[in-house]
Amino acid sequence: MSASEGTYPVRKLSIDFAAKSNRYWFKNRPFETHWFNALSFGIVPAERFAISCIKDSLPLVQEETLKAEARAFIGQESTHSFLHAKCNAELERQGYRFFLHRYCEWRLSKAHWLSRLSGLALTACWEHITAIICEHTLSRFDIFKDAEDPFCALWTWHSAEELEHKCLAHDLYVGTAGGYPLKIGWLLYGTALFVTDFATQTAHNMYRDGRLFDPRVWLGCLRYFFGRQGLFWFAFPRWLAFMHPRFHPGDVDNRALSAFALEQLKTRLKVVGPPAASHGAAD
Known part of the structure; x- marks a missing residue:
């Protein structure tokens, strides 16, 4: 099994969501702002699901370093x-709401039907998609110039x-004997859920803002996904890479990118949990 990329502590970020900011906090662009706001609404139930799946898998894990990293994962998530719940409360104060709240809660209430391996497979797929978006956010934008606080700090x-x-x-999935066909099946299902959920919530944010039929906002959508630095062109080959039988998330080393981003926030971060033990070098 390949190693994870290293240790990661649990950190607390000092942030004030009551601080005044532009309604279109992402470079004064409505679409990008509504997209990231939609992600924030959906993150809370998604991370509850991920934490639950990781906790359920711990009795199956034999490797102590992997257990330590799982505990760090739970702390970070x-x-x-x-x-993000605090961020969402501020968004609701601005007039937005989590349109898919009841639907997501219903899905979470049925999650116990999944086997441990299926839950882990879906979590691994969503973590891969999330990592792609986060890598795109940090590497294709100068987030400290493109976004305003407090959202800038939150997303960085x-x-x-x-x-x-x-x-x-x-x-964890590979270490608990998860197989390739199951993983790919959940990738396809998880991707469909991700796309439909966040497209729907983004459209609802635009509707609440009175910009759903504004052609300039839709041009912003095309630019964000299909422009020169567009998310689609960035994400699609990385999404496809997940289908390779020997794929591992650590094949792309993002440690320097992550460290640089955290360095920008060092005066606002406090480590509240110990770093997990590293697996060591990749096999």
């Missing part, structure tokens, strides 16, 4: 969920930590 910190622990769910 719990902190992400907490701060979140993206960096997602890249830190991107290997964990996949390592």
